[in-house]
Amino acid sequence: MHNPLQTSGWNLADWQAAQKDGQGLQRLQALLAVLKKDQEKDTAWIALAEVSGLEADWQQLEARQQAGETLPLMGVPFAIKDNIDAKGWPTTAACPAFSYQAEKDAQVVAELKQAGAILIGKTNLDQFATGLVGTRSPYGAVPNSFNPDYVSGGSSSGSASVVARGLVPFALGTDTAGSGRVPAGFNNIVGLKPTRGWLSTSGVVPACRTLDCVSVFALTVEDALQVAELAAGATPDASDPWSRTHPQTTPVALPERPRLAIPANLEFFGDRQMQTAFAKARAELETLAELVEIDFSAFSELAALLYQGPWVAERTHALGSLLDQDPSAIDPSVYKIVSQGVDFSALDYFAAEYRRQELSRQIQQQLAEVDALVVPTSPTIRTLAEMEKEPLVYNSQFGTYTNFTNLADLSALALPAGFRDDGLPAGITLIATAWQDRALAEFGQRWQAQQALPLGATQREYSTPSQRIRPPAPGAVRLAVVG
Amino acid sequence: MHNPLQTSGWNLADWQAAQKDGQGLQRLQALLAVLKKDQEKDTAWIALAEVSGLEADWQQLEARQQAGETLPLMGVPFAIKDNIDAKGWPTTAACPAFSYQAEKDAQVVAELKQAGAILIGKTNLDQFATGLVGTRSPYGAVPNSFNPDYVSGGSSSGSASVVARGLVPFALGTDTAGSGRVPAGFNNIVGLKPTRGWLSTSGVVPACRTLDCVSVFALTVEDALQVAELAAGATPDASDPWSRTHPQTTPVALPERPRLAIPANLEFFGDRQMQTAFAKARAELETLAELVEIDFSAFSELAALLYQGPWVAERTHALGSLLDQDPSAIDPSVYKIVSQGVDFSALDYFAAEYRRQELSRQIQQQLAEVDALVVPTSPTIRTLAEMEKEPLVYNSQFGTYTNFTNLADLSALALPAGFRDDGLPAGITLIATAWQDRALAEFGQRWQAQQALPLGATQREYSTPSQRIRPPAPGAVRLAVVG
Numbered sequence: 001m002h003n004p005l006q007t008s009g010w011n012l013a014d015w016q017a018a019q020k021d022g023q024g025l026q027r028l029q030a031l032l033a034v035l036k037k038d039q040e041k042d043t044a045w046i047a048l049a050e051v052s053g054l055e056a057d058w059q060q061l062e063a064r065q066q067a068g069e070t071l072p073l074m075g076v077p078f079a080i081k082d083n084i085d086a087k088g089w090p091t092t093a094a095c096p097a098f099s100y101q102a103e104k105d106a107q108v109v110a111e112l113k114q115a116g117a118i119l120i121g122k123t124n125l126d127q128f129a130t131g132l133v134g135t136r137s138p139y140g141a142v143p144n145s146f147n148p149d150y151v152s153g154g155s156s157s158g159s160a161s162v163v164a165r166g167l168v169p170f171a172l173g174t175d176t177a178g179s180g181r182v183p184a185g186f187n188n189i190v191g192l193k194p195t196r197g198w199l200s201t202s203g204v205v206p207a208c209r210t211l212d213c214v215s216v217f218a219l220t221v222e223d224a225l226q227v228a229e230l231a232a233g234a235t236p237d238a239s240d241p242w243s244r245t246h247p248q249t250t251p252v253a254l255p256e257r258p259r260l261a262i263p264a265n266l267e268f269f270g271d272r273q274m275q276t277a278f279a280k281a282r283a284e285l286e287t288l289a290e291l292v293e294i295d296f297s298a299f300s301e302l303a304a305l306l307y308q309g310p311w312v313a314e315r316t317h318a319l320g321s322l323l324d325q326d327p328s329a330i331d332p333s334v335y336k337i338v339s340q341g342v343d344f345s346a347l348d349y350f351a352a353e354y355r356r357q358e359l360s361r362q363i364q365q366q367l368a369e370v371d372a373l374v375v376p377t378s379p380t381i382r383t384l385a386e387m388e389k390e391p392l393v394y395n396s397q398f399g400t401y402t403n404f405t406n407l408a409d410l411s412a413l414a415l416p417a418g419f420r421d422d423g424l425p426a427g428i429t430l431i432a433t434a435w436q437d438r439a440l441a442e443f444g445q446r447w448q449a450q451q452a453l454p455l456g457a458t459q460r461e462y463s464t465p466s467q468r469i470r471p472p473a474p475g476a477v478r479l480a481v482v483g
Numbered sequence: 484m485h486n487p488l489q490t491s492g493w494n495l496a497d498w499q500a501a502q503k504d505g506q507g508l509q510r511l512q513a514l515l516a517v518l519k520k521d522q523e524k525d526t527a528w529i530a531l532a533e534v535s536g537l538e539a540d541w542q543q544l545e546a547r548q549q550a551g552e553t554l555p556l557m558g559v560p561f562a563i564k565d566n567i568d569a570k571g572w573p574t575t576a577a578c579p580a581f582s583y584q585a586e587k588d589a590q591v592v593a594e595l596k597q598a599g600a601i602l603i604g605k606t607n608l609d610q611f612a613t614g615l616v617g618t619r620s621p622y623g624a625v626p627n628s629f630n631p632d633y634v635s636g637g638s639s640s641g642s643a644s645v646v647a648r649g650l651v652p653f654a655l656g657t658d659t660a661g662s663g664r665v666p667a668g669f670n671n672i673v674g675l676k677p678t679r680g681w682l683s684t685s686g687v688v689p690a691c692r693t694l695d696c697v698s699v700f701a702l703t704v705e706d707a708l709q710v711a712e713l714a715a716g717a718t719p720d721a722s723d724p725w726s727r728t729h730p731q732t733t734p735v736a737l738p739e740r741p742r743l744a745i746p747a748n749l750e751f752f753g754d755r756q757m758q759t760a761f762a763k764a765r766a767e768l769e770t771l772a773e774l775v776e777i778d779f780s781a782f783s784e785l786a787a788l789l790y791q792g793p794w795v796a797e798r799t800h801a802l803g804s805l806l807d808q809d810p811s812a813i814d815p816s817v818y819k820i821v822s823q824g825v826d827f828s829a830l831d832y833f834a835a836e837y838r839r840q841e842l843s844r845q846i847q848q849q850l851a852e853v854d855a856l857v858v859p860t861s862p863t864i865r866t867l868a869e870m871e872k873e874p875l876v877y878n879s880q881f882g883t884y885t886n887f888t889n890l891a892d893l894s895a896l897a898l899p900a901g902f903r904d905d906g907l908p909a910g911i912t913l914i915a916t917a918w919q920d921r922a923l924a925e926f927g928q929r930w931q932a933q934q935a936l937p938l939g940a941t942q943r944e945y946s947t948p949s950q951r952i953r954p955p956a957p958g959a960v961r962l963a964v965v966g
Contacts, residue, residue, distance in 0.1 A: 209837060238848070241840040313829035317837075344829035346796035354692060354800075357724040365721070 005034055009166030009458030012076065012223040013466070019075035025058045028077055032120060035167065043140035044158035044165075046082045046092055048121040053088075057118050064116075071116025072230065079171040080109060081159045082122040083129050084214070085203035089119075093205045094127040094137040097329030098322055106203025107240065108172060108214050108231040115230045120168060123158025127331045129174050129207040130315055130338060131155050132182045132378075132398040135387050136331045145187045145457035146424050149383045153183030153398065156215065160187045163217040166458035170218040170227045176207040177306055178378075178402025180215025181414035185377025185427025189456045190448070191414035192216040192224040192441070195434045196406055197244030199228065200237035208314035210242070211406040219455040221415070221448050222465050225441040251439040253469075258371035258443060260289045260430075263296035269397050271380035277426030278376045281417040285374060285428075288446060292370060298362040303403035305356060307337065307396065310349040311407075316341025333391040360408040367410075367433050372440060375401035377414045377427030405431060413440040416453050442469045488517055492649030492941030495559065495706040496949070502558035508541045511560055511601060518604065518650065526623035527641035527648075529565045529575055531604040536571075540601050547599075554599025555713065562654040563592060564642045565605040566612050567697070568686035572602075576688045577610040577620040580812030581805055589686025590723065591655060591697050591714040598713045603651060606641025610814045612657050612690040613798055613821060614638050615665045615861075615881040618870050619814045628670045628940035629907050632866045636666030636881065639698065643670045646700040649941035653701040653710045659690040660789055661861075661885025663698025664897035668860025668910025672939045673931070674897035675699045675707040675924070678917045679889055680727030682711065683720035691789075691797035693725070694889040702938040704898070704927040705948050711920065734922040736952075741854035741926060743772045743913075746779035752880050754863035760909030761859045764900040768857060768911075771929060775853060781845040786886035788839060790820065790879065793832040794890075799824025816874040843891040850893075850916050855923060858884035860897045860910030888914060896923040899936050925952045 007015070007027060018027065035048055049057075058075065065071060080086060083093045085102035086109050092099040105113065113119070126136040134157030135141040142157035144150035145164040152161050156173025160183030163171050173180045175193045184191025192215060199214040206212055214231065218224040236243040262282065268275040285291060305311070315338045316323060319330070327335055367373060378398045387394055405412050410431050417428040428447075430440045445468065452462040490498070490510060501510065518531055532540075541558065548554060563569060566576045568585035569592050575582040588596065596602070609619040617640030618624040625640035627633035628647040635644050639656025643666030646654050656663045658676045667674025675698060682697040689695055697714065701707040719726035745765065751758040768774060788794070798821045799806060802813070810818055850856060861881045870877055888895050893914050900911040911930075913923045928951065935945040 209833070210840075238844075241837075241844040310829040310832075314833050317830055317833050341830060342828065345825065346793040346827035346829060346832045347800055347824060349793075349829045349832045350692070350797050350800050354724075357693075361721075361724040 005031060007031055009219070009455060009460035010169055011219050011455070012169045012226060015076040015169050016073070024075040025055065028054055028058065028075065028118060028120070031077060031167070035121065043142050044124055044161040045121050046094070046124050046139050046158065047089060049119060054118065061116055061118070073112065074116035076117045077120040077168050078112060078117050079121045079123050079159055079162050079168050080119065081125050081156050081171070081173045083125060083174060083205040084109060084172055086119050086122065089122060091205060093129070094125050094139060095329060096138065097326050102203070104203065107200035107233070107237045109203070111231050111233045112227070121162070123156070123162060123171060125157060126155035126179070127334045128205065128315065128319065128338070129155040129176060129179055130334045131395055132178055132402070133387055133391070133395050134183060135384060135391070136333050138331070141384055143384070144424065149385070150381055150424060151186065151384060151387055153186035153378065155179035156183050156217070160184055160189060160191070160217050163219065164189050164456035166219070166456055166460065170216060170223055172231070173215045173217055174204060174207065175213045175215040176211050176406060178399050178405070180213065180217070181402050181412060181429055182378050182398050184217060184414040185429070186381055186425065187456060188416045188425035188427075188453065190218050190221050190224045190416070190444070192228050192437070193405065193412040193414070194228050194232070194437050195411045196409055197236070197242050198246060198437065199232050200240040200243050202237055202240040206314070206318040208311050209318070210314065211311065213406060219458070220465065221413070221441050221444040222469055225438065225469060228437065247435055250435045253442040254371045254439050258289045260285065260291050261294040261366065261370040261373040262291050263299070263375060264293040265296060266376070267400055268376070268379045273420040273422060274376060274378070274380050274426060277418055277420045278428070281426065281428050284450065285447075288450060294366055294373070298359045298366070299404045300400070302356065302359040302363065302407050303399060305352055306399070306403040306407060309352040310344035312337060313341035313344050313349070333395070336392065356407055363404070363408045364433060371432070372436070372443070373431040375429050375431065377401065377429045381424060401429060409434050411435065411437045411440060413444045415444050415447055416451065418451065418453065438469070445469050488514060490514055492702070492938060492943035493652055494702050494938070495652045495709060498559040498652050499556070507558040508538065511537055511541065511558065511603070514560060514650070515603060526625050527607055527644040528604050529577070529607050529622050529641065530572060532602060537601065544599055544601070556595065557599035559600045560603040560651050561595060561600050562604045562606050562642055562645050562651050563602065564608050564639050564654070564656045566608060566657060566688040567592060567655055569602050569605065572605060574688060576612070577608045577622060578812060579621065580809050585686070587686065590683035590716070590720045592686070594714050594716045595710070604645070606639070606645060606654060608640060609638035609662070610817045611688065611798065611802065611821070612638040612659060612662055613817045614878055615661055615885070616870055616874070616878050617666060618867060618874070619816050621814070624867055626867070627907065630905075632868070633864055633907060634669065634867060634870055636669035636861070638662040639666050639700070643667055643672060643674070643700050646702065647672050647939035649702070649939055649943065653699060653706055655714070656698045656700055657687060657690065658696045658698040659694050659889060661882050661888070663696065663700070664885050664895060664912055665861050665881050667700060667897040668912070669864055669908060670939060671899045671908035671910075671936065673701050673704050673707045673899070673927070675711050675920070676888065676895040676897070677711050677715070677920050678894045679892055680719070680725050681729060681920065682715050683723040683726050685720055685723040689797070689801040691794050692801070693797065694794065696889060702941070703948065704896070704924050704931050705952055708921065708924040708952060730918055733918045736925040737854045737922050741772045743768065743774050744777040744849065744853040744856040745774050746782070746858060747776040748779060749859070750883055751859070751862045756903040756905055756907070757859060757861070757863050757909060760901055760903045761911070764909065764911050767933065771933060777849055777856070781842045781849070782887045783883070785839065785842040785846065785890050786882060788835055789886040789890060790882070792835040793827040795820060796824035796827050796832070816878070819875065839890055846887070846891045847916060854915070855919070855926070856914040858912050858914065860884065860912045864907060884912060892917050894918065894920045894923060896927045898927050898930055899934065901934065901936065921952070928952050
């Protein structure tokens, strides 16, 4: 896609370096001007910053710098999915009837602003983050950044699109079923789905409150991890009852030649191109890791529980009175799913919860035998036209390798993994137990360096990062437990 | 109560020492003979061992010893609540229509037998462990071991009674709402409610499967802790999906002068004797600890959620078809509670779960400021006659200081704390965050040594244990984090 911007495809280091040159504000103004010019035809954005707001933000940051603060993301633009609050902006969750003016920043946004980042826009999504497709929005379907006939994936469709196209170096999404990974896979970018409770969900419109995560999209693994570390903040968010304390002792790397599990029976729903792409990725993985096949049935059964089980009632709860009072305001596919929540009893819930616990335990035991699991990010992709015909079935297929993750309390990292013959990206996802986020990133960086694919849809070359992923910044007392 | 037994009121050390003298089997036979003679009028037992079974058990243990095994509980008799499986015994859950023959030992029973203990009987309970009173059983109400006009407390009524009367040195109960603590408080014994997931619940009839714990009754804190350590086993039970790995680093002691929270507003429901007894205990606690008053409202609101909220549906789930097919087989009070479970929707569940999460977080934050919380074990006690008039209201009052514990994932230790003017025991309970079991026991031992009350209802004097509670046996790698 043509983009007249100097900053197109810049990664975090590019922005961090450039914004020190005295032209920082002008650079952001130029970016905003281009985004505004294209806004009408770019369905990825729901809202963009105002020029005046940008100037005010910039002046505030400069004042903080002059007062001696160190701002690791000084003047770096970013986008957030429009189910995340930003003070003074409306939060729509892609449902105008639901929209409200946010009175404060979501905690993750506050942390990133604290680090110096500047919010440039809010992005489109599958309404109420219910979907993995990117088509369920009154603001329009977000097209795939490689081929506009295809879906972008969702629900964090807009955030993935603006990163893939190199408009911003990173964006926040959310991930309950796989919304932070599927669109990363469909757009050749990195999607970091952190351990539940690491990044605060305060100020995020809930989908399934007990499962929701804020996720990070970036062009490279090191950028995604750096943003996640900053968005998490130094201590757990006391205002988020689901926040958890990061354990003092967690692995920061996989072994030199890790042992990776791979499902013994892979399902691609007849998508031969995706199957071929994954076979190729698998062969390349074997140069970096030992692969062992595992029985995937517990993962599959757990994945099915997410949308077929009582957790749908969390989505119903989140919509509140809107569901009864203004059903026409809700996307028909979303309505079909969310309205089912009232059919489940507490007895149904506990029966499913018991099964979830059993399956999670099996999964934990299987993952204890390996360093991580590797799966296709999505088994297949569809065109926008196909999606209209089977909005629920195809959506559900996309979640084959993602839906179990938060139910089993796992960490995950979606990575670019080459291209199909038709030019669409394929992706793989690394999955491990909770708090393995840094270890997955360490190996993910090795994988990305080995692949050295162009970044996102920008056609920019991959360049070896100046340093390998290491334990977090001084001050944090952490022990490296490797292997 | 008169008891003609040589072994009456023996603690674990007494039994451990004596059973090495070659008279071990005879000693157990003498115990069993007395229990069988009294069985008809002793409502604490639902079933007793057979003489032949005792002999077979003994011979097996001797063979294992001769083969070189070390059996820390060699020949020590114990009892279990009759909702816990023991191979070859029926499990009734105090409901004959529900009864089944257990094909294997519950994991905790297997661990204790592995350590050499001998199961001498199964004890009465509030049916399906639903109650805190000890009266809801077709096998009869279990009277208080100090005054038979009063309730024993429940639901682990029989296990508390046989320990208080010195028939066995320890017994297992279960604790969902407070069933391992209230009867300890009413019978002047120790009730250790371990952190959820430390002791396996495999082979235990569920009450609320997501909350249930196996608990330990003993005459002294050191005995309760030793039994808990052995019942927990060396590694988490892989067959119990709710089992958790004990963290490597946990506190093993409270500071020399701990800071203990106490509710600012204490509720005794007009029971002046309990109020006076607690005031006396509080004054004595002040010689060992610094007491700070805290707002108890989050604890109280969470406590109310347990029986008024959707967790009742877990009890409904546990009864399965019995509830519809044979309601007359169910105790009327139990039926009244358990049949309400069908009225809750999954939406109700999630609304309550969200509130639980918020309240738990508040409670965790309050407990982070202190070393532990101290509360009356029960705010009041009632006669059997009173209980018949208000079976639900009084039951609910007994849970005032217990019902929140498992919902908030806490550890707890019920301790004897002197006597009321009417001669009935009063109790206090120490409560802390998860995995503080050993630290609570260490302080509990100090408290018991300072109090030096007669043990249970045996009139045996307290004697200072040969050693203070310390980190567990060699082999376990644990770090002591004190203070």
